[in-house]
Amino acid sequence: MTAVLALIALATIGTAAAAMTRRSLLHSVLLLTGSWVGVAAFYLWAGAEFAAFAQVLIYVGAISMALLFAVLLTRRSREDFAPGPASRGRALYAILAGAALAGVLLAAIARGSLAVAPSPVPTVTVRQLGGQLMGPHAASLLVVGVLLTVALIGAVVLAAGTGPGKPGDAP
Amino acid sequence: MEPRVAYLWLIPALPLLAAGVGCVAPRNGRRLAAGAAIAAMLGALVLSCFALHLALADPSAHLVYNFRWFDLGNGAVRLGLLLDPLNGLMCVMVSLVGLLIFIFSLGYMDADENFTRFFCFLSLFAAAMLCVVVANSLLLLFIGWELVGLASYLLIGFWFHRPAAAAAAKKAFITTRIGDLGFLLGLVWLYDTTGSLLLYDGGNGVLESHVLGDLATQVLAGGLAASTAIGLLIFCGAVGKSGQFPLHVWLPDAMEGPTPVSALIHAATMVAAGVFLMARIFPLAAADQGLAAAPVHVLTVVAGIGAVTALMGAAIAVAQHDLKRILAFSTVSQLGYMMLALGVGSWVAAIFHLLTHAFFKALLFLGAGSVIHAAHHEQDIRNLGGLRSPMRATYATFSVGMMALTGVPFVFSGFWSKEAILHAASEWNVSHLPLYAGLAGVVLTAFYMTRLLCEVFWGAPRSPAAAHAHESPAVMTVPLVVLAVGAVALGFLGTPAWPWLQSQLTGEAVPAHSLLEGGGLMALSIVLVATGLGAGWALYGRRLRATAGADDPLAAAAPRLFAFLGARMKLDELYAATVGRLNTFAAALAVILDRWVWGGAVGFLARFGEFTGSVNRGVDEGGLNAGFDSISERIRGAGRAYSRAQTGETHGYLRALAVAFVVLALLALLGGGQ
Amino acid sequence: MSSVPLLSLIIFVPWAGALLLASLPRLGAPASRVLALAFSLSTLVLALAALGSFDCASTGYQFVERHGWIGALNSDYHLGLDGLSLLLVLLTGLLAPACMLASWRNIPDPRFFGLLFLLLQGAALGVFLALDFFHWFIFWELSLIPAYFLIKLWGGPRAAHAAYQFVIYTIGGSAFLLLGFVAIFAATGTLDFVRLASLGANGALGAKLATLGSFWPHAVFLGVFLGFAVKVPLFPFHTWLPPAYAEAPTGVSMFLTGVMSKMGVYGFLRLLWPLFPGPLHAASVPLVWLALGGAVLGAFAAMRQTDLKRMIAYSSVNHVSYCLLALFAVSSATGRSGLTSEAAAAALSGTLLQMFNHGLSAAALFYCVGVLETRAGGRRDLGGFGGVQTAAPVFAGLCGIAMFSSLGLPGLNGFVGEFLIFRGVWGLVPWAAAVACLGLFATAFFLITFWQRVFHGPRAGAASAEFADLGRLDLAVLSPLIALMVILGVLPQLQTMLFNPLITMWANHLNLP
């Protein structure tokens, strides 16, 4: 059981790391989508099918598309991608920060007593989820709905340009 | 309560009415004012005669009419009118002498443009004096007393445009006011202890027996009887008003007023008010005679003051040059005699002398007035002289008055009344000093009167004014004659052989005794009068002073004594040095106290207020504001420092987050431990 | 409760007049003068109406008006009139028109002057009629503001300083008064004079104050005493008076000396004595000394004054100190048995008479000095005149009567009050009466000196030139006052019948709580 887990973990981390280090934006986005699929797999492994389904639908379907659009819309000149000298120092600093963070977290996990009895994979039916959503979490569901619409409109307003000018010209 | 006594208030009311008419009358309403005044006095005289007749019907009775003035607390303040022989006689005397003087002043004041105002004031004076005389309540008497003081102030200062007259008026008012304060305190003390000021009030009047009894028995600290203290305080008023020793300084200066005023007020009536007052309250004054243990008796003090005044007045009169001042000091001396008589216990002799004195002293003053009038207001005897031939009538009446005053035996009233006083003094058991003072006074009186007579009437006129003096008009000489008759006739009312007056006054029959019985004393006094006259004639009669400048024979004999007496024994300077300086010191003290002590305290508070104000501002601005300002400044600085952290670098923020997270996690891992 | 609210009318008609004058800015000078005079006369008319239906026999308050006002302080709008207040209202009614007439000429802005004066008059009347501390104190303080402006705007050269000192000094005093009454309210819960008086009578007030702390009864007594002492003024607190009276215009100084100083004495009689009989009795001997200080030193200080108005101001200090002397003598006799009630009645009656009579004579004297001042072109020093009697005999006559009344000459009104005071004080505190005689002597001395220097002697100084005698206006002011002086001198019954039952009641139960 844990072998499958390890496999999924390695895949996801690998694609994520690759996404972060690729020079070309497109490749990064695609690799990232891959890692999202890894995550979905983990959900499946954990027994939360609906979550996996949602992950795949939203992240892989929608967000990756949005990212692609964003990348395409903003690639005016090639030179954007050449990492300036400043980024060298930044990359090093970033790696250091990430490693420190990971070290701390892993140390905490190692020392932590997260022993847990082996338990069967819990199953949750969509009926249960629906009941839950419509029951105690009805309010938050509505809020999320509102949040999404507002975000949509906000994005459109921001992206549609501030002035009467056509998109892409200098403000 | 005698109904007929009710109309007694008319006697003072008539002159008061005349005074009202006088002051309302316009300046040129001379006839109206004078007529009203004289009519009023005539009316008062007639009413007084009726009153006297009524009083003499029963000499021992005190007819009383009391009425309520205003209510106070549970009771009320009551005043009253009194009629008995003493009052009756005084009323008649005042109104008769007043009438004569009014008539005289018709002529004397004829030239004065304030004629109406003069008569208004004279009527006011007469009303006040009559009010004093008829009063049964000491309060009403005090009211009349002060109004008499006011009238004398107004009349002395009648020619107020002359500073000397103004000063004299002020001096008179203030000096008598000092005496009146003592009178007021005595009054108030009496009112407080006995609850009423009525003299005779059907048994519980002040002078009635049982009230007097407990007054005498009420002993204060130092063994002094209450009645003694009250008597002495009331005597202060008499001393002030009658010009007795300590407070006599105003009388000679009062001669600044017109001569009829001097005659009426400073000879006959007002100054006599003091004697009348003491006679009126004689029972009160005599109440403490019984207390042998008492340290001082009222009557002894009165006798003492009387004797001193008699002697001193006569002595000073010898060395005066002003005609009216000689008479003034003579009045002071005669009043001393009356007080002496009261002191030695015989108020009847005092009143008898008062009556006779009123007539002949008024006569002398009016005579002097007609002399001054004739000699164009020349008053210095050194400039007069030789008026015998031009002014025969004045000379004749003046000499009658002079002989009455000196006490030429048997014929003149002065002799009998002075004799009565000396007789009473001789019978006084306390001491014989008053008697000797009286006898010495007789000599001095005779001396200065002859000096006056010789200087003014005999010899040759020594100044142009005196040279063409001419006899005064009839309106002035007729009163002189009437007064001269009075000066002679009045004596016979009270001779030892026929003591009608004494019996009327005391109310019980006084035994008549023959002349010889008191003969020794009478003979002595006759001899003394003779010596006085002789000495006067010897010094001034034989060698008449030729010129005004010639020095006075007596001055040649004893220059320093003469100068000392001439300067009125320097009493004025003494008073100025003591009381005057004390007064100015007290005034200066009050002003200094006000400006520096109380004003200073307020000033200090004000400056203290300013100081706290400025401290407060300093603290407020320096401490608080500055403190707040600096703190807020620092906070702004800190704010600016933090704001630099907002570089806008998103990465920076992320980095900070990461670092913070790591640090926190480490802390949780290492620090927590539990 | 008569149908028409007479007492409220008495107070508020002058204020209505003031309001009317305020609302007509363009009113001409003559019209505003007449209007102001009319409203000022209203007090006299209403006071006479009150006198008409005043029941002399009863000692309680009459024409009482009582309406609920402030629930929180449970103080209500309570007006009442007894013998004492009626006397003072009559005095104000008499003096106010006289003062208005006195400032008929040479007052630059008569409209504003009339307005302020009516305000002052209404406030003074309020003080005499109010029976609840709340609105009484409003009237008490309100009277200061118009007085300040009246002195400052129309006064003499140093009027600003004098007015400033006058107001600050008095307000300082009344601040303590206010604190005292706040403490009283805290202790007793009521501000009504009648209730407080009943508490004070049986000593409950002292006990209640003691509940706040042992220190409180004395502090409250001192506070209230200080408030009144400054107003009267009692001896050490009188330094504000001479400059204030001297610099004020004639009409105002007449009102100040006639009515304002009586407010202080009224305060003593109405408030301090009934509320604190015990402490007043305890402190009576030093207070007698203070009153004597005022009487004697006030008169002696007057001797040294060269400014005529300051001289009369000091004489006011002297006369008012006699009133207080009598009151303190009575308070010192509280509780003493024997024949004191007769003496106490005399002293109290003398105080009330002295208040009324001094009001008249001091106002008349101030007016006469005003006449001298106007004819001498603003100069009023003692040496600046001479022989005025020859120049203006009628003026000399009337001024003479006023002077002799102030001097206490029998036959005029001044004497009756002073005699009764001396009679009362002798019965209660004999040595005080003896010392007070010095005051009498000094008063006689400086007044006669004033008369000699100004009226007697040859014509000199301002009188040497043309010196007009009294005009019709001057006669209109002076003759009623002089007439009253003579009438009340001969018939004091007219005054005593008003307040005799009252003071008898006061004198009879001088029990020490």
Add this chain to the structure above:
Amino acid sequence: MSPLQLCVAFSSVLFAVGLTGALARSNSILVLLGIELMLNAANLNFIAFWRYSPAPSPATGVIFVIFAIAVAAAETAVGLALVISIYRHQRNIRLQEATRLKG
């Protein structure tokens, strides 16, 4: 190592990678990607703890993940819109130069 520890370790590493990415790259979009990764790491944790929690019936973990996904979506949308508007404004989307909101 219990499986739960594994899951948590896995999400921590994923989180660290996301952070590094966000810090290292200067391109705004990549920063957004890094943030997305971090969000997914968080969701992982939810599910992991849900998976091994004693009372899985109320499925709060799953619901949380659903909400988290929804929020992440909204966040990405807005983020990208911002990037585009920055781009229009700044001609390039280098994060370091987008400092107009400086304090």
